[in-house]
Amino acid sequence: MGTIADGEGTELNGYGGEKEPGGGHGGPLTQEQVHGIKETWAILAQDPVERGVDLFMKIFEEDPDLKKLFYFADDGRELSREDQRMRSHGERVMEAVGGAVDSLGDLTAVVPVLTELGALHHKYGVQPSYFDTVGAALIYILETNLGDKLTPSIRQGWVLVYGIVGATMKKGMQQAMDHQNMAKTRP
Template sequence: MTPQQISLVKSSWAQVAPISQQAAALFYGRLFELEPKYKALFKGDMKSQGKMLMSMLNTAVASLDRLDTIVPAVQQLGQRHVGYGVKEDDYDTVGAALLWTLGQGLGDAFTEEVEEAWTIAYTTLADVMIEASRDVAA
């Protein structure tokens, strides 16, 4: 990622973070709309799940300029998701739900440049998770 893209992700996240609870609800609502079967993967309290998601995103965004510091945690997350039944193509659906949620939360501030920056950030982290999940599945 370029420094400009990192800056776009960080500044846009700063606008979403104050409404993180609503953003999490929007995200999961959209995720389940795109793929209703995912509801079965979430057996716990969705409010707590939303808090974990937002916390993870907060950490990831804060670490974009030093990804090496979070790669081990992202790899572990990818490995854990194998146990939840997550498949490689599920990451595309999650990415689509995330981008949609950001678009809802940011409105007109969700420009093409911001969307591209978020797409690169998500793809970078998802690729690490997918690669780690292959290690478990092998």
């Protein structure tokens, strides 16, 4: 598949989200963006649990209907930042983002994991459009935690990285749907 930095295999428009102003990513990541993404990630990774909680609180603020998909939010009660189930899940999501950042030089290592994650998310009823909400929430978390360290160029790099992550997971979801549909049509 190539690297994110060389742009091979990355025919994406933003992160596929309509919530991203401008949409287009303008091509492959520059080395400056790769460096900036790694630097800004190091700041967020200092507290992955809290950043994961921030992410889910923003997701649920933007689209409360998504709560029904999460085991820690499915009973309709008000969520607390201290909910250990949400904290644990948020940390796992942030670890996945960290894996993508660590793989900026070679996506071939992370593609199978993301494809499998997409297939798993299909089983939970996740719709491809939900990735738009997650992408917008991630950019919001970056903006609110990084301030002026998130330059327009680095922000655009993050949009591209999330676009690749989201598109790969969507591909895994599609493969799972295709497999499920083929199984239904077999005699």
